[in-house]
Amino acid sequence: MDPITKWTPKHVVDWMKGLDDSLQQYVCSFEREKINGEQLLKISHQDLEELGVARIGHQELVLESVDLLCALNYGLETDNLKSLVVKMRASIGNLQNSIASRRNNPSYDGGTSRKPTNDFLTSVVELIGPAKALLAWLDRTPLTGISDFSSTKNKIIQLCLDLTTTVQQDCTVFEMEEKILEVSKILNGICDQTMRTTSDPLKSLCTCVEDVQLTHIRDGEGLGMYIKSTYDGLHVITGTTENSPADRTHKIHAGDEVIQVNHQTVVGWQLKNLVGKLREDPSGVVLLLKKRPTGSSNFTPAPLKNMRWKPPLAQTSPSQSSAQSPSSTMDTSMKKEKPAILDLYIPPPPAVPYTPRDGKGSLHFSGVYKSPLKPKGLESPNSFLDQESRRRFTIADYDHLGVSPIEASLLPTKMRGRSQCHG
Structure with a gap:
């Protein structure tokens, strides 16, 4: 498999033609500007604006798909359970250090109620990313055979949701930081638990x-x-x-x-x-x-x-067969x-x-x-x-469903703040 960084503009166009229907109107812009693979992996909101992708929902769809390409290009031969846990711990440490640095500043006022700074929000986002990557790893065979990871995955989902909601709450700076520190402490404990629960071969083997x-x-x-x-x-x-x-x-x-x-x-x-x-x-x-x-x-x-x-x-008839159906067998299992x-x-x-x-x-x-x-x-x-x-x-949508994956199949799709046209 060739690295995505080596993609030509034609490769990029061919890939984009498989994305969501709402994004097909922008394919010609990517083709006209001759966006190659390296440029695609580094694309930003501003770049998308210049390419005519003005709607936030459409930008999110493109960037989410590009994130998958980045994971495929940069993490295919290096990512394993151990490395993902290390990345998550590093992000937790960066977030905790960011809060400690803010509090050591003489001008720090934890009693005020104001929006968090961009640097602080960046630290939170940089923690959610590795958490999602770890969640995706735990959600695959053979780790699905370890029952303890079911509750672990639910905790990760809930904690990531807590992170995103906490930074949007109307509270003092100190209260927000305390909640973030509490969540990061629990996530750090999950890292320890994951490494203890998993056998040595599964920790170090890559995909x-x-x-x-x-x-x-x-x-x-x-x-x-x-x-x-x-x-x-x-x-x-x-x-x-x-x-x-x-x-x-x-x-x-x-x-x-x-x-x-x-x-x-x-x-x-x-x-x-x-x-x-x-x-x-x-x-x-x-x-x-x-x-x-x-x-x-x-x-x-x-x-x-x-x-x-x-x-x-x-x-030929629903009542003709008295044998146990595959679905009933599956229910039993x-x-x-x-x-x-x-x-x-x-x-x-x-x-x-x-x-x-x-x-x-x-x-x-x-x-x-x-x-x-x-x-x-x-x-x-x-x-x-x-x-x-x-x-x-998204992680938030998964949590809001409030049901198991099988039960979720009976409910309509719920997207993160998007309309049917992904606007």
Whole structure:
């Protein structure tokens, strides 16, 4: 995989064409100004203003997607659990030092009520970033097999929300700083707990990328992958169909992130555009997957690892089969392994015949419910996706839902202060 800093303006344009529909109006501006990969990774709000991206919601969408590219470009070979904890501790230390420095200033007046300075807000933001990165790492196989991390992740989400709300509250400077110090102290304790709970191999092993080629796809046979978009805008494989092309490779597992499809980077893309890329060549697909470390031999893997389903049979009548359905089996397993299962929700197999391709080689994906009025090509390949997975959640949105990921699928998508047009 070539570094994103080496992208040409054409690479940037091709990547932007997969982003949110509301951003397509700006593609021509990026093309006209010949923005390359290095410029893209350093792009700022002011740069976007000059490119004609005036709406704050649209700027946020671009910058969030660029953040994903930055993480992919700079952290792919270096990030591991230990390094992420170190970064988070460093950010906590910087924030605490910032507060101590303010209080040592002779002109400091903690009894006044005023907005925090830009430097102070920057320190808070620089703590939330590593916290989100650590949260994303804990939310992947095999760490989903450690039940203790379920509560840890919830704490991180709540504490990050506390940080963002505290700096907006109407209180004295001293009270605000005390609340921030309390949150940072708890986050520091989470760092210690995480390192104690995790086995040595999982602390130091980095992610790796692997090419997987799906070929010899027969008519009437799909790729056999179940894909779900995470809260942070990544596309994660949640399982494969038994004996499908994806399953036969023995290289695709739950928790793998789809980085490229046919050599096109799809990080930050809309799900429907990822689908279109997967459908591009009926004869096969080349995937680049980002894989997390699998741990040591004595580590108990997450129950999601290597999850496979048998292709469902057509049902002529709901009452004809008395056997336990896949969904009921999954419900039973969730009662036994609820904390781990809920960390990465695997949707059940589709309840209709699995016929993703027609005789002409066109794909028809049965992993989603279809509507006769829905334009062809918007459904996800071999996946059963909830409406909320088409957009990404912020940390604050995730907390406001107040329900588990499975229950959240029944609720409408809630975005951070954005309208439907992302304005």
